[in-house]
Amino acid sequence: MDKKIDPNQFIIYSPSVKPSRMTEEIEKDITARRHLNDRDLHHILNNMVEFYDEERSFSELYGKRKSERAGEGLAERMSASDRVEKEKNLSNAKKVNDMNLTKARKYANNDKEWKKEELKYQKSLLDGMMQNPEIKKGLERIINERYSSEELAQLRNKTKDDYGSGLVNNKNEYLFQHLTKKEKDGTITTEERHLLELASAQRVKDLQKKEKKLKEKGQSLPPQEASWLATEGDKYKTPMSKADSELLTQRSQEYACTLLDEKIESGIVRPDSIDDDMLLQLEVRDYPDIESFSGIIFYINKELNELVDKGFIKPDEAGLISQEGEKFVELYREAYPNAKITDIAQLAMDNVRKLAYQTKRDKYVFSGSDHGTRHILEGNMRMADRMIESLGDRVSAKDKVLIHQIIIDHDIGYTVGVAQAKESFEASKDHPIFSTKYIEAKKDYYIEKFGQDGYEMIKDGVLMHSYTKSEYNTEPDPRTGLNKDIIRSITSTVDALGVTAEVKCPAFFRDPQVVKVLQKIQLFADTHGGKVTPEALAMYKDQLRQIADKEPDETRRMGYHDAINNQFNPVTVEMTLGQYTGVLNDITFREKDGHLKPVVIMDISETQAILGNLFGDTASTKAFVKAMEDFGVSKEDIANMARKIKDARSSGTLEEINPELMFESDKAIFKFVPMREMTVEGGSIHKAFEDVQRISVRPEIRELTRVLSPPEARTPENVSALITEFRRDLTERMGDDTARQFFDRRFNTAQHFQQIQQELYANIDNPEVFEKVLKKLKALTTRAEREFMGI
Structure with a gap:
């Protein structure tokens, strides 16, 4: 078989598309294609290698999905005006199709032989193309793209209903159910049995809180939960130790992370798509060839300026990112003195892009909290550096760089499509496990940059960043040199304190x-x-x-x-x-x-x-x-x-x-x-x-409601005295004009207020009705307040 095959031929060949349909598939897509570059080629190669590596067998459905994904990725970059390439590709496609038809006839009655022949043929194609030095160079420097813009758009169209119940908010219940099943099956381990005890104790607390809230609404627990609580509630009155509480939190969070796999497999959420979406959103692509540390800073600022020009981030945001990029390079060089300049450049550029991407995407979400440079850099990173400075030599160079990396990555899960969907609060609460799955998907990358221990530390720090730890007296791990407690303590503490404007x-x-x-x-x-x-x-x-x-x-x-x-x-x-x-x-x-x-x-x-x-x-x-x-x-x-x-x-x-x-x-x-x-x-x-x-009378209304709330305050004389005091306070702060609105019957407010006073006097001995009257009092508004509200 001739191995000197035009690389462009590869883009239209797929073993999962039946030979009789090959030409039709090619002719349908070919009009949108342009010349194949090394990035496109890598995209296809990755899909094909991944396809053949899975048990060395062919799934027509799986293979078709891979080939179609590859085609979609190429279609984004191809120009209809490139007629010469189009005709060349179509000609090659027909040749491949003719060859496949011949093979199909030969192996029509022997499916196993057909698959072997296809595998052999594809390997020959790969061997031929890998002889090209430009292709090999491209494969080494290009990020692994797997998602087309169409697929990314589909992920952003996922809704809260697609996602369903959140995992982190219900993590203890999920763990309890899982371990209960294992206990019934007889497969539970000693450690798991202890965890089940802890999960049961936490479940009692959760159900008691739930029961209390339901009672306030005149409702009750579902029968199954009520029965379990009645039976088990008295068994878990002893407070949980700090160590057990931390263990339960860790294990339940880890289990919630494993449960996310089902949602990932079903295509509801794909944290491994974040890098592809980032490149698409920021309109950035290849890494520049950087040969010096000053070159890293130059290209960081160059790219940030371009992002500002595009309107993706603001100049002050770019300035903050630039400062962090420069500091990160210094920290990494100190922690990993033997690192290659190219590796440092890639990591620094990736982090800069992550920060810019999170800042841009945050503009599309109003969750009440910033998740861009304000939170990550002005909040968490600034305070983390302050804590590092205060702790002095307790924090090693590697500890510092891992703290910075965890802070950069910890909220990146907020950017996935379903976390930003309309009213998708359950999914957004799962952002720590989205971020963790993103890191798991890039495991080789993190191990290459930080080592196996660094990767594990980053993953754990991101997974547990919402749960405060405060351990600053432990010594570094003698094997790894990392102080895991300090790293976790700093990254979780600064995140918990990010609450002010x-x-x-x-x-x-x-x-x-x-x-x-x-x-x-x-x-x-x-x-x-x-x-x-x-x-x-x-x-x-x-x-x-x-x-x-x-x-x-x-x-x-x-x-x-x-x-x-x-x-x-x-x-x-x-x-x-x-x-x-x-x-x-x-x-x-x-x-x-x-x-x-x-x-x-x-x-x-x-x-x-x-x-x-x-x-x-x-x-x-x-x-x-x-x-x-x-x-x-x-x-x-x-x-x-x-x-x-x-x-x-x-x-x-x-x-x-x-x-x-x-x-x-x-x-x-x-x-x-x-x-x-x-x-x-x-x-x-x-x-x-x-x-x-x-213009608001809320302070006076709120105070009057407060002093009337205690049962002992509800006497005719006291109610009268408190209303007189209310009038005096209102006149003193707001003036006569506002006070008249409550006591001059020519005003609607005064008429309503007089009715409320009568109902208060009439129901002094009826607590339930009295409370309802207080709610009416809270709802009373002046003309100025109604005009302000626009009602």
Whole structure:
């Protein structure tokens, strides 16, 4: 057989397409094709080698899918104007087809011989083409592409219904069911039996919480769960140890990761498509030939400038990425002094692209949190470097570079299609296991760059980044030289503390006009039983679109529109507003009882007091609560602290309460510092909050509702006195005009308020009805508030 075959012939040959259909398939696609380059050739070669390596057998369906995928990939790059190549390819295709027809007749009655002959023929093609040095060079330097733009688009069209139930949020239940089945089958191991005990104890807690929530709605647990809880509930009253809790979290997260394989196989989510989507989204391709360290920095900046010119990222974002790229090169050179310049260049360029890609894709999602440069670099990486500096020589060069790599990779799972689908919250919560599967798919790449131990550390750090660890006293592993505890502790700690606006708030929500709309939505929810009607939400979304239309860059403008249409919801609102309540100032360390413990210093802003007045302590402490809960500090302590801060602002007793603004758990010490001398922060964002406070009576309504809530306060005399005090406070802060709206019957508000007063007096001895009347009080609004909300 002649091995000197035109490489272009390869693109139209597939053993899985029957010979009688070969010409028809080629003629259908050939008009869109252009000259085959080394990248295209590698794409086809990879598909064919992968095809033949699987048990050395042919699956017509599998092979057809591979060949069609290859054709689709080529079709994207081919020009209809290339007539010469088209005619040449068609001629070669017909020759191959004629040859295949001859073979088909020869082996028509011997399928096994036919397969052997096809395998032999394909190997001869591969051998021939690998003699070409340009092809070999291309194969060595080109990223492994497997997904066409059509396939990537299909993945982005997956919906929350396609994905179904999340895995991470239900990880303990999945593990419990799995181990229970193994126990029944008699295949459970000793370690697994211990895990089952832990999973059972956690299940009791989960079902008790679920039961409590259902009771509040007048519902009950499903019979099977209720029966299990009644039988097993009393067996697991002993608190779980810290070691057991960490073990259960680790194993349940790992099991959730294995369960993702089923969704991957079904094509619902494909984390291994991220690199292909990244190249497509950023419109980048080959690596430049880099021969010096200065060349790495030059090409990093060159590519970043191109991405800015395309409108994919902003100049300040490019600047942050450039700084990280340069620092990463320095860290990697120190950690791996014998690394080749080409390997360092590839890794650095890949990381720069990952950061740019995540930043671009984040514009298409409004989850209430930034997942681009603000979160990754300004938040996590900045604080991680601060912790590394404080720990000194406890952190080795390899520890440092692995910490940086984990932070770069930890949230890349957010970029997969189904995680960004409309209302796909279950899938987005699974982003740690998406990120982990992405790393597993690139195992050889990570081992080449970081070694087997480095790969395992990165994978584990990414998988567990949402679960705080605080172990800074352990020694490095004598075999690997890595301090796994410190690496995990730093990467998880900084991620848990990324809760305030300066490190977490998405760019679109840092516009004062957007903040104004968010407050409209929150005010509507607070005065309508916590709900926002579809009609009102549509109105507010339209206002956000009008603001988005002012964005001059078309790519970002389209991203904002897409996020508003598909992702924005009232949950996002409270989360975002709460980010403006403070600033993560610093993280240091304190030694106590021979153990190092991080000290987290947070400034509480003036905005926190306004948010507390307008929307309550829950909204004003939401960000802090989220962070501190992860470190074992109770919500009650934080809520009390927030109220003390608010009271101190009005009474000027800051110095008296300052010693109380420190909370400690077994994982961290939190120190809260009220903003300098209780002065009002400057800036248009804070002014947007002040403007709403000036026209809103929420502080007075909220306070009146609060003091009427305790049963002992519900006497005719006390109700009367509290309403009189409400009128005085309202007049003092808002003026006579606003107060008259509540007490002058010419106003609708006054008529409603009088009706509420009568119902309060009439139901003092009826707690259930009294509570319903308080809800009416909460819903009472002034004309100014209704005009602000647009209702």
